[in-house]
Amino acid sequence: MQKIESTKVLIGGVSQNQPYFESDLAELAELTKANNMQVVGTVRQNLDHVVTATYFGSGKLAEIKALAAEKDAQSLILNDELSPSQIRNLEQDLKLPIIDRTRLILAIFANRAKSREAKLQVQIARLQYELPRLRIGEEANFMQQGGGPGFANRGSGETKLEMNQRTIKNKISQLWHELKAMNVSQQTKRQQRQRTNIPTVALVGYTNAGKSTTMNGLLRLFNPDTAKTVFERDMLFATLDTSVREITLPTNQKFLLSDTVGFINKLPTQLVKAFRSTLAEAANADLLVQVIDFSDPHYEEMAKVTNATLRELQIADIPMIYAYNKADRKPGTQFPLQTGEHDLVYAANDQTSLKLLAEMIAKALFSDLTQVAFNIPFTESKWVAYLNQHAHVLSQNYSANGTQLTAEVTSTDRQRLAKYVVNR
Structure with missing residues (x-):
């Protein structure tokens, strides 16, 4: 099915006395806009529990039907993940396509995925979502990387008749196998980085909080000549790929900085599982920096969502x-x-903000630094070059016995160069 362009939609949900229901609806509106849809109306209902068969109560359904006709709405997007039967019953009652929150987020991810890894992760999550929602005997467009309202047509596609449950399960297994092979490659790269003894920092947080902007700011500030910036834009889920860059501070202290995929409230479990490998950069980090949109009135709730997802x-x-x-x-x-x-x-x-952030990162990463004096023979000049590249050198002089050098070093480097340490 083709990606929906400027489709008029209603959004809505059932409040079960949730304290942040209105902010959830506002977020749903932003997600809808991110999927190139126009919100023309909002419906809400206060209930202790959603109606098992139809999510909304019967009176609210009549109101929605009238509002949809008045606004010429072509779909209804709901704030929760609905059961297959709820979606089927609502579509029969309202004569409107129903898109639940999970399907909407999957659509956005499908449209934003750029790398092969991200595309595999999204496709696995999409197939897992669709598997219990297949309708026997119904011929529908079921694209390789689409599947339902809001999904881009990125493959030749198969009908649901051809892609039965067994076929889908086999496809999921095949995709997992391919993704695991990519994970082995990524793990190898991580292990290679760990062997360099360069500490790692991962930026985590809510989508659109400013992680990529923070990363690019640090790169431009400390690595202006070699900085390869990452994609940034004021939009939800601007990027789904984890980027890793090396930051070199004026003290020659280095760390690897990774920019991870953003979180969101009610992030579909299928996506959390599929993107676990992408978030391995955060799991293996020495330090996390949680970027929070302080200008958002619900920033505290966003921080709680991030912590819960972690x-x-x-x-x-x-x-x-x-x-x-x-x-x-x-x-x-x-x-x-x-x-x-x-x-x-x-x-x-x-820039002043970024310098202070870098100081806090350095303090957290390099708190074990000690000032050490070395006397390195001229025949071992490689270690002089090493210290000048990896440590904060405070002084460097030459004598008949070699290079006399004082530097702030980590406990690992002190042990590595222990035979050159000058006892004072």
């Missing part, structure tokens, strides 16, 4: 800096401002 991914016990971004968009906010040992209010487009 727990779901079993990413725990890793030191974290809470970086409250976009302070420049919040009138009256002083920035940059370090409000605690691990808390920073900043703006990713402000």
